[in-house]
Amino acid sequence: QVQLQQSGPGLVKPSQTLSLTCAISGDSVSSNSAAWTWIRQSPSRGLELLGRTWYRSKWYSDYAESVKSRITINPDTPKNQFSLQLNSVTPEDTAVYYCARGQVIVVAGSSYYYVDVWGQGTTVTVSS
Amino acid sequence: DIQMTQSPSSLSASVGDRVTITCRASQSIGSWLNWYQKKPGKAPNLLIYAASSLQSGVPPRFSGSGSGTDFTLTISSLQPEDFASYYCQQSYSIPFTFGPGTTVDIK
Numbered sequence: 457q458v459q460l461q462q463s464g465p466g467l468v469k470p471s472q473t474l475s476l477t478c479a480i481s482g483d484s485v486s487s488n489s490a491a492w493t494w495i496r497q498s499p500s501r502g503l504e505l506l507g508r509t510w511y512r513s514k515w516y517s518d519y520a521e522s523v524k525s526r527i528t529i530n531p532d533t534p535k536n537q538f539s540l541q542l543n544s545v546t547p548e549d550t551a552v553y554y555c556a557r558g559q560v561i562v563v564a565g566s567s568y569y570y571v572d573v574w575g576q577g578t579t580v581t582v583s584s
Numbered sequence: 585d586i587q588m589t590q591s592p593s594s595l596s597a598s599v600g601d602r603v604t605i606t607c608r609a610s611q612s613i614g615s616w617l618n619w620y621q622k623k624p625g626k627a628p629n630l631l632i633y634a635a636s637s638l639q640s641g642v643p644p645r646f647s648g649s650g651s652g653t654d655f656t657l658t659i660s661s662l663q664p665e666d667f668a669s670y671y672c673q674q675s676y677s678i679p680f681t682f683g684p685g686t687t688v689d690i691k
Contacts, residue, residue, distance in 0.1 A: 502682060502684050502685065503628070503671055503673075503682035503685075504682070505673075505679055505680050505681070505682070518678055520679045521585075521679065554627055554628075556627075561633075561634075563634060563637075566614075566615075568615075568616060568633060568634045568675060569616075569675040569680065570618045570630055570633035570634075570639075570673075570675060571618075571620075571628070571630060571673075572630050572639065574627035574628060574629075575627065576627065577626075577627055
């Protein structure tokens, strides 16, 4: 059974960096079918997929345009985990942050992505 | 970005009712549509992927249909544990956007 365990601070000051880690058990961060994902939810923005990292012979990542200049998602293969760094945070970044496993399956020649495993969520407040 | 809308935004229903939630995409997304259930304080839970495929372990009272721009999530007989919020998500093009959600509460 795949489980994701999040860790990181719940309070970040404006202009500083939000850092969260997601430890994976029951799967590998280097899996050839997974995309390791960060998603957040806030009242103002709803559910928002921030970005993903995945391994297919080499590492790839993609990020939402809304945070692209401020975000990094990194895999850590020795520790079998991945992390989120969001720089220069403002109160607009206050949200519940989830790490998640995205699965990519091929059906009739088409690739489908969905999120099937989630971390427990971390409430992050940006405030001085 | 592809915009996702859902209707209704909320509904009240009774145990045993048939419930239908609609999701619409701002452009055609084929069958690249997922449905999630979310309860307060919990992470979302995948119900349906690829528009109509039931995720393993999800009760068969949940079903999904549609393609192109219009999709439906149906709960055939609402159970007490189904009172929650439901979100659609398109996975056709990056960024994979979510709908605003539909809250199902007790009548």
